[in-house]
Amino acid sequence: MSTIAVVGGGYVGLTTAACFARLGHDVACGELDAEKVARLNKGEVPVLEEGLPELVAEGLAARRLSFVVGAANAVRNAEFVFLCVQTPPGADGDADLSILEAAVREIAPILRPGSVVINKSTVPVGTATFVERVLGEVGVPAGSIGVASNPEFLREGTAVRDFLEPNRVVIGCQDTGVAVRVSELYRSLRAPILVTDAASAELIKYASNAFLATKVSFINEIANLCEAVSADVREVALGIGYDPRIGFEFLHPGPGFGGSCLPKDVAALLHTSGAAGYDFRLLAAVADVNAFQHGRIVDKVRASLPAGLSGARVALWGLTFKANTDDLRDSPALGVASTLMADGAEVRAYDPVSGERALDWVAGLDVAADPYDACTDADVIVVLTEWDEFRWLDFERVGGLMRSRRIVDARNLLDPAAMRKRGFAYVGLGR
Ligand code: UGA
Numbered sequence: 311m312s313t314i315a316v317v318g319g320g321y322v323g324l325t326t327a328a329c330f331a332r333l334g335h336d337v338a339c340g341e342l343d344a345e346k347v348a349r350l351n352k353g354e355v356p357v358l359e360e361g362l363p364e365l366v367a368e369g370l371a372a373r374r375l376s377f378v379v380g381a382a383n384a385v386r387n388a389e390f391v392f393l394c395v396q397t398p399p400g401a402d403g404d405a406d407l408s409i410l411e412a413a414v415r416e417i418a419p420i421l422r423p424g425s426v427v428i429n430k431s432t433v434p435v436g437t438a439t440f441v442e443r444v445l446g447e448v449g450v451p452a453g454s455i456g457v458a459s460n461p462e463f464l465r466e467g468t469a470v471r472d473f474l475e476p477n478r479v480v481i482g483c484q485d486t487g488v489a490v491r492v493s494e495l496y497r498s499l500r501a502p503i504l505v506t507d508a509a510s511a512e513l514i515k516y517a518s519n520a521f522l523a524t525k526v527s528f529i530n531e532i533a534n535l536c537e538a539v540s541a542d543v544r545e546v547a548l549g550i551g552y553d554p555r556i557g558f559e560f561l562h563p564g565p566g567f568g569g570s571c572l573p574k575d576v577a578a579l580l581h582t583s584g585a586a587g588y589d590f591r592l593l594a595a596v597a598d599v600n601a602f603q604h605g606r607i608v609d610k611v612r613a614s615l616p617a618g619l620s621g622a623r624v625a626l627w628g629l630t631f632k633a634n635t636d637d638l639r640d641s642p643a644l645g646v647a648s649t650l651m652a653d654g655a656e657v658r659a660y661d662p663v664s665g666e667r668a669l670d671w672v673a674g675l676d677v678a679a680d681p682y683d684a685c686t687d688a689d690v691i692v693v694l695t696e697w698d699e700f701r702w703l704d705f706e707r708v709g710g711l712m713r714s715r716r717i718v719d720a721r722n723l724l725d726p727a728a729m730r731k732r733g734f735a736y737v738g739l740g741r
Contacts, residue, residue, distance in 0.1 A: 311335050312495060315388035317381040317413050318431070319346060321357045321469065321637075322462055323394035326430060327377075328362055329473040331369030333498055339377050340384030350377040358636040358663055361470040385417045385425075390495065392430045392460070393441075403577035404585070405434050414441055418448040426456035426488055432515050432575060433459070434582055438482065438508035456488035459508045461515035466569065467634035476501040482511020516582070519575040520593055525560040526567045527599035533563035533740025534606065543740030544722065563739040565642035565694055565720045566603035568631035573600070573640045604642055607692070607720045608649045610737055614690050614716050620654035623713065625688035627681055628695025628721075629661035629668045636663040643694035644671050646720075650692075651675070660684035662697050682711060690716040696723050705732050 311334045316327040319341030327339035341347050346356060353370055355363045369375025378384050385391050395413050400406040410431060421427070427445070429437055438459045445455055459482035464472045479496045481503065483489040489505045496503065506514070533543040543563055551558035567573065576597050583590035615622050631641035638644060643659075651657050651674065660678040661668065668675055678684035681700065685691050685708055693700055700723055709715045715734040717724070722738045729736040 313387050313389050314338075314495070315340060315381075315384040315386075315391045316394055317384060317391060317417070318394035318396070319343070319350065319377065320394065320396060321359060321466065322430060322464060323392075324350075324355065324357065324366070325359065325362060325464055325469040325473055326392055326394055326462070327375060328365035328369055329470060330495065331372070331375035332365050332474065333495070335374065335495065337369065337375050338384040338386075338388070339375070340379070340381040341377060342380060344379045347377045347379050358467075358634075359469050360467060360634070365470060381413050381416050382420050385420055387422070389422065389425050390492065391417060391421065391425060391427045393427065394430045397431050397433055399574050399577055402581055404581040405432070405574075405578050407433065407437065407440065410437070410441075411444055414444045415448055418445055418450050421450065421455050423454045424456075426458055426492060428458045428460045428492060429512075430460055430462050432461065432519075432571065432578075433512060434578060435509050435512045435516075437512060456483070456485055456491070457508075458483035458488055458492050459511040460492060461511060463515075463518060466637055467632070474499065479503045480506065480511050480514050482506045482508040482514075484508060516575050516579040519572050520579050520596070522560055523567050523572045523576050523600070524592065524596045526564070526572075527596040527603075529561045530563050530566065530603045530739075531599055536740035541740075546740075562696075563722065564603075564696075565607045565646060566600040568640045568642045569635075569637060570639040573597075576600075604645045604649070607642075607646050607694075607718070608653070610718050610720075611646075611650060611655075611690060611692055612653070614718055614735065614737055619650060622655045622689045623687055624650050624655045624657050625678075625681075625685040625691045625712075626650075626657060626659035627661075627684065627691060627693045627700050628697050629659055630664050630695050633696045633698065636667070638664050638668055638671055641671075641695075644668065646692070646694060647672050647675060658684050658686075658688065661695065662699060682707060686711045688712050689714055690718060693717070693719045693721050693723050696721040700724070705729065705734070709733060 314335045314337045316323050316339040327337045331337045353367045395409045397405040442457050481489050481492050493503045536543040547561035550556045612619050629643045658676040660681050665677040719738045726736045
């Protein structure tokens with residue numbers, strides 16, 4: 311078993327630390343926020359992630375997992391150091407590496423000779439080389455520390471399962487010996503392990519997210535076309551999905567892709583392409599379609615209201631960027647809420663986990679205690695996140711509370727026929 315340091319206690323860092331502890335390694339996770347560290351050491355996990363609290367508790371109890379303040383304290387005895395720090399978008403869409411650079415400079419004097427520094431954060435192509443250069447600048451002898459790229463493919467909400475049952479593990483490293491040592495950490499998972507050069511590993515991460523984003527924009531375009539030609543996007547998605555070259559996943563139309571990864575990574579890859587002198591036209595269109603889709607949802611709400619948006623009461627159901635996460639970052643729902651409010655609507659929103667926190671993002675949003683509360687006296691309901699609980703509500707009660715029975719279902723979550731039977735004017739996407 312190996313000694314591992316994880317630098318950064320965000321959702322990737324926490325999942326990585328807890329899952330490596332589950333695999334039997336000794337893991338120290340370094341996080342800057344002292345209060346968060348204290349809470350984590352008591353087993354309090356600050357993100358909503360299925361199975362993570364249990365794994366953290368298990369790791370702490372077995373003394374294979376600990377949380378410490380700061381990167382340096384975590385790496386002291388580590389053979390492997392995973393960098394899981396934030397790489398926020400810079401002004402021009404490229405990833406900002408200043409946090410990563412600061413972490414490397416902080417840990418460099420403490421790293422054990424022969425240890426390996428591994429980028430797990432999503433980092434631009436060339437970052438492994440950049441880390442090597444920073445290590446050299448602070449006096450680490452060339453070759454004494456290995457550097458590798460090991461991108462994560464975790465989805466929020468299923469991150470633990472994605473880590474422990476990966477469809478592949480990608481390790482980018484020029485030095486085969488180092489790559490083999492990193493691959494040993496994952497040996498018990500029995501996943502295919504792909505060893506590449508560092509630049510290819512870094513690009514695999516962006517290409518994966520860009521492809522997923524492309525699928526979402528594609529199905530959103532098909533849904534819009536379905537409306538124009540009276541076809542049903544669900545049938546179309548099913549019909550194409552049976553072709554294994556296409557597959558069923560990521561073919562659900564919605565208000566556009568959001569979250570902390572897809573929008574940021576699409577922008578960063580466009581930036582990388584531009585900087586490399588390549589015009590990535592398809593990806594630019596993917597981003598355009600996504601922005602257009604947000605507006606299209608607002609247009610549907612406007613069109614559903616005979617007197618328009620001004621003065622209308624709009625109930626929003628769901629604020630997180632997708633279901634089963636508490637993450638509001640780049641959530642299309644927040645963009646839709648802001649536009650509706652700017653156009654004069656009174657918006658009252660409900661989210662099962664992140665209602666109150668949405669106030670930090672959309673000032674003046676009226677937050678409801680439950681879905682019924684949100685739709686009281688509303689002129690229209692807009693479903694923006696596919697939370698399961700919205701499927702099973704008492705829609706007679708919902709309709710009775712509203713000023714008029716209208717629903718714009720931006721996730722195609724509800725059954726149009728059942729809704730219409732209850733007297734709702736139902737508008738979905740592409741059906
Ligand atoms: C995404 C990738 O799926 C992960 O593989 C990757 O590791 C992660 O980014 C990352 O880079 O860290 P995540 O951000 O958790 O994971 O979200 P997704 O499940 O990919 O969903 C992204 C967005 O696309 C959401 O807004 C979702 O509602 C939307 N979406 C997804 C659709 O509108 N339709 C679909 O069919 C699928």
